[in-house]
Amino acid sequence: MSENVGVKLLAVKGMNDVLPPDSAKWAAIERCARAVFHAHGYRELRTPIVEYTPLFVRSIGEATDVVEKEMYTFTDRGDRMITLRPEGTASAVRALLEHGELARDPVVRWYYAGPMFRHERAQRGRYRQFYQLGVEAFGVGEPTIDAEQIAMLVEIFTSLGIGGLETLVNSVGGAEDRPRYRAALVAHLEPRRDALCPDCQRRLGTNPLRVLDCKSPSCQTQVADAPSILDHLGDAARAHLDGVRAGLNALGVAHRVEPRLVRGLDYYTGTTFEVRVTGGDLGAQNTLGAGGRYDALVAELGGPATPAIGFAFGMERVALTMPAPATEFEPKLDVYLAAHGAAARLACLGAARELRAAGLVAEMEHRAVSLKAQFKRADRLGARAVVVIGDTELAEGVIVLRDMQAGTQERVPRAELVAATQQLRERV
RNA sequence: GUGGGUGUAGCUCAAUAGGUAGAGCACCAGGCUGUGAACCUGGUGGCUGUGGGUUCGAGCCCCAUCACUCACCCCA
Structure with a gap:
């Protein structure tokens, strides 16, 4: 393993250099995103690239793939467990609480940009070090801000000349709704267990919601007439989703409600959304950006009950999708x-x-x-x-x-x- | 973690049935002794990813290994 590395110096697997002219394209994307963030009153947050491991375990969720098998974790010289951040939200919440920002202002809006790390197998549009830009808004529970954030994401992509966008919206329900829906879903799938792919048979016990977006044809068949989460939302979640849609319509953002849109991190509650690109140069990874509400996370991490919502998008994927040649930005x-x-x-x-x-x-x-x-x-x-x-x-x-x-x-x-x-x- | 594909010049790729490794682009020099792009001529550049094996002979066949890549899982 080590000989080759000694002879030929290579970048670490799954981590890439960005050379000119591509670097100019990256700069242009970042410039564009920052302009949109600033125009909406979001200010920049810079956090360290590493955090103590428990932060991610507690926020992202013990049973998620990210925590279970994708984190770059090591001990430092003081024997503390350190992890290279796999996403940006956890650090933002930590910084929010550490500095008591909510005491100064009940509404905090931040954006961040920087590399994230996940130890998974690299492929087109997915790397072990990837650059993300995202926003987080704390202290606002009204659905209009959900709509505004979704519109921001779409605005960034469209102003970069990306076409063929598809905006998907869903609600995974509140803390009371999810267990109810989960039970209903399991009740539906359990009798058909044998028809599911091996992965989904396992998921039935761990995270049944994930069966919903499994790509295996047999699973899709079993899921086709499964109960919809939309029928299991409480009044509050239902009304909130309607509010988000009303906001999107007011902003003229074309979108579709996708009841099977499930996010992979545990902290999501209520609104979830995703902007995909159809066709294009992205290969199997067609999600450019995604996000959602995490109304319970701030309290879970020891802060005051504070509604929150955010999204992030991947620089590599956007750069791959943008039609303009990189040299144009030099x-x-x-x-x-x-x-x-x-x-x-x-x-x-x-x-x-x-x-x-x-x-x-x-x-x-x-x-x-x-x-x-x-x-x-x-x-x-x-x-x-x-x-x-x-x-x-x-x-x-x-x-x-x-x-x-x-x-x-x-x-x-x-x-x-x-x-x-x-x-x-x-x-x- | 699992599966497929591919490794030949800096880049993109050739090399007929195993028989002495080529082109285009790029770069350098000259044709124009102080002037670019076109054109012409010449030049630099390779232990064919690495290690073994078969063979008189391997870029080509076999094995291993490494790397890259695509896909699955999952996700930005």
Whole structure:
């Protein structure tokens, strides 16, 4: 196992480098999301990438896959159990309580961005280290905020040019509703146990709700006429779901109620939602972002009873789905400075700084290579203009300004460098 | 954790029935001794993932191993 690693240095399995130009695409996605978050009054929360293990066990749930088999857990030098965060909500709640934020303001809205870690088998759109952006809103129990968050998620994706979106909404009910529904579901499935796939036979005991979205055809058949959670919601949950839908309609967000939409983390209560993309480049992972209410979690972690809702989306999946090529997001090079001779190179240094001070993107050649090579490079970089400085120009107090699109060039007094270059950039 | 696919130049891929490893792109140089993209010429670059086996001979066949990848479970 270790020999290969010694010979060839590789990134850790399931963890990827993001190189240019893809990194520019990532930056654009993050920029867009932050703009939407800010516009809605969400402020940034930054938390450590690790937490003490019990935080995740208590919030996500002991019996979930994430906790059972996917956490990167280790002991530090003080023999404390530490875990690389597998998601963002637990840390947010911890920070909320640790700093007593609710005492300062009954409504707290945060967003976060950063890497998450889950030790599972990597595949397209799913990695062991993945970058998530998400929001959490504490202290608001009204359904309009649910609708607003769902709309935010959709807005981010649409403004990034992603089409074919599908918004699914459901309610998993309140603390009283879920056990009732669970019992009804088990009562329905138990007699048909033999027709379920092995996994679902096991789930029947551990987490029967998960049978609902099993992809196995035989399970789908058994589940087709299973009782719907919608029929088991209490009045409060029912009314809340209606409120969410009313909000979505008011915002013009197309959506569908999907009674089989079940989230994998235990803390969800009431509203759950998911935005998927149909078709596209994502492979089997077509969920771009998802979220829901977790009205009981803050209290469960020792805080005051506080309603809460949040969502998160995966950067990798969004980047894979966005139609625009990554290069589109890289800064355009306005001017490339080519030097002929050591003295000229020194002169380019200052000239480049002047151009940058005027807001232009300028790059100069530092290596002593032929002019031909410099032009070749300028062309490859897509420079709009090239400034040439050589001994002749230095002596005459001019520079050569070449329009790389038109293929024309002129000699310009050194003093007019910035103005002439700016003017050239404005030309079509 | 389970199953499938694939490993040949920096990238994308060839290599007929086992018979001396190739192209395009990219990069460098020249054709134009201070000028890009097109075109032409030349050049750098590989122990064919690794280790074994079969064979006169293996990129090709067999075994193992590692890596990547897709899918399942689950999820963003």
